[in-house]
Amino acid sequence: MSVSATDRTAKSRPGALEVAWEITVDDAPVALSARKDFVAVAGAEGLVRVLDGAMGAEMGALELAGGALSVQLSPAAQQLAVTGPSGCALWRRADGRVVVREQGAWSASAAWADEGRVAVASGRTAVVLDADGGELWRTEPAKSTVTDLAWLRRGRRLAVAAYGAVHGHERHTPAPVVTYPYIGSHLALAVSPTEKWICSGNQDASIHIWRTRDGSELTMSGYREKVARLAFDDTGRWLAADGAPDVTVWDFGGQGPAGTAPRSLRRHAAVTALAWRPGDAGHLATGGRDGTVALWYATSGRPDSPLTPARSLDGEGSAVAGLAWAGPHLLVAAYRDGRLRAYRVPSRTEL
Known part of the structure; x- marks a missing residue:
């Protein structure tokens, strides 16, 4: 890893923000996670760097053979899970210990329930591990590969997505206790933070929604491409896709x-990333294949009226x-050419 800039200001241009730090890693980033004072970046070849969020200094590193697909820091940033085509690995902040688990099983995602438990996709099952990598329990096999996971009820129920349904499993219960069916690939x-809604983005260019209280359903269709990125803001009122x-x-x-109709945020020819700002201000960051990052007052305006970004940040071409x-x-x-750039953003009420 090489440091290319520290505590500098971005080039003067409309919408420019101060750059707190910038580094370059020696693997094309594919996933990024931030919690508390740590940032973790995973590369396509399986190299994972753990960084100090304030300065960008490297605090730890590990490698997952076979490459990486996702990386997730635990809620207090004391643990890290990285998943990939050949399995998953856990990293511990206290001493840098690495535990490799589920070798040979496709692992698309991981989700932390708390500092002591993480669920990881493992082929057609979901496996719940403790912080030491010990298996606590696993779900019975789904009909196809598990593609994503989420916790509800403060870590007492695990939602598991695979072709044809999202299944809900109580702790230590291999068979699902509730099933939310939808014929398609999730x-x-x-x-939602309120746990009122479960949403899936789908291969068939749709979003499917279930109300957890009664299982009632709704589909939002008409998208041009598959829906692979979904995120609720902290209030649970707004869903970006x-x-x-x-x-x-x-x-x-x-x-x-x-x-209803959604608000439309128009800036990128192809969307490659999105992330809500913490809090309730309705600020959203989006990234595109052309290397631009846009900042939005995403909950302003009216439905069916395209919004324009509050700021556009030029990432110099790399996706x-x-x-x-x-x-x-x-x-x-994180940019595909290996650069990570940290932007200082004004107060919560401003962009």
């Missing part, structure tokens, strides 16, 4: 989005591989 899960040149933002207030907020005032962008 690519991403998003559970890709699947089109525009990012769509749906309003889940009241009875939900049925019969944005990931975006993550290291607290409310620092936005970290």
Whole structure:
């Protein structure tokens, strides 16, 4: 890893933000995670760097043979899980210990319940591990490969997405206790912070929604491309999604989005990343294949009225591989050419 800039200001241009730090890693980034004071970046070849969020200094590293698909820091940033085509690995902050688990099983994602438990996809099952890598329990096999995971009820229920359904499993219960069916391939899960809604982004260019209380369903269709990125803001009212040149933002207030139109955020020819700013201000960061990062007042305006970004940040051409907020005032962008750039963002009420 080489440091290319520290505590410098971006080139003067409209919408420029101060760059807190910038580094280059020796693997093309594919996933990014930020929690508390740490940032983790995973590369396509399986190299994972753990960085100090304030300065970008390397605090730890590990490698997952076979490459990486996702990286997730635990809620207090004391643990890290990295998953990939050949399995998963856990890293511990206290001493840098690495435990490799589930070797040979395709692992698309991981989700931390708390500092002591993480669920990882393992082929057609989901395996729940303790912080030492010991297996606590696993789900019975689904009909196809598990593609995404999410926790509900403060870590007491695990939602598991695979072709044809999202299954809910209670702790230590291999068979599902609830099933949310949808005939299609689920690519991403998003559970609202209120846990009122479960949403899946799908291969068939749709978003499917279930109300957890009664299992009632709703489908948002008409996207041009598969929906592979979904994220609720901290309030649980707003859902951002890709699947089109525009990012769509749906309003889940009241009875939900049925019969409504989304807000459209138009900047990128192809969306490659999105991340809500912590808090309730409705600020969203998005990234594109052209290397631009845009900052939005994403909940302003009216449905069906395209918004324009509050700021556009030029990433010098390389596609944005990931975006993550290291607290409310620092936005970290990873680019496919190996660069990581941390932008200082003004107060929560401003962009």
